[in-house]
Amino acid sequence: MSESSSRAGGAARVLRKAAGTVATGVVGVLVVRAAERGEGGSLPRRVAVTATRWGILGARRAESVVERTRLAAGDVRAQAYADLGEQAPPPADRSADPHDHSH
Template sequence: MVNGLVAKAAGAVATGFVGAAAYDGVKRLVRSAAIRSATVTVTSWGLRGVRAAETGAEKVRLVSADIVSEARARIGEEAPAPGATNGHGHKH
């Protein structure tokens, strides 16, 4: 019975030691300049991608506004001035 208790305690201590060592290793790795540099690089790629997507979305918005404006002109309808709307159909 005592042997079983000692074996379980030794296993728990060993598991705790391995866990602490792994935690310290990960902590050191995160603090290293290589990981930080890689993280900054990946983040800069992400920012570039976001900027490219925003630019593309703005181009699509402008092109679609031009198309709607041209279509209104073809049917003889004047496009409303920016900000001069008559509301959106309901009261607040």
């Protein structure tokens, strides 16, 4: 398998997980709205809490996958520079305000 196709497969996997997380969130919102019409301990409310919990856990897993993918891509980039006999430039500073640019 080529390197670019393995990266594409990883990106597709992340997108599938993200889509699942979004779907869980949408279902959670629908259930919460139904629960708001019900009683505090009603079945719709319990389902809403459970769906929301699953959404939170799914989002955490997706974030973890994205971070692992980002780190793996950085390792590949550093290896490519090393193979060229060069030192990889440091990563961009992400601590700056992300909104200090114009849209």
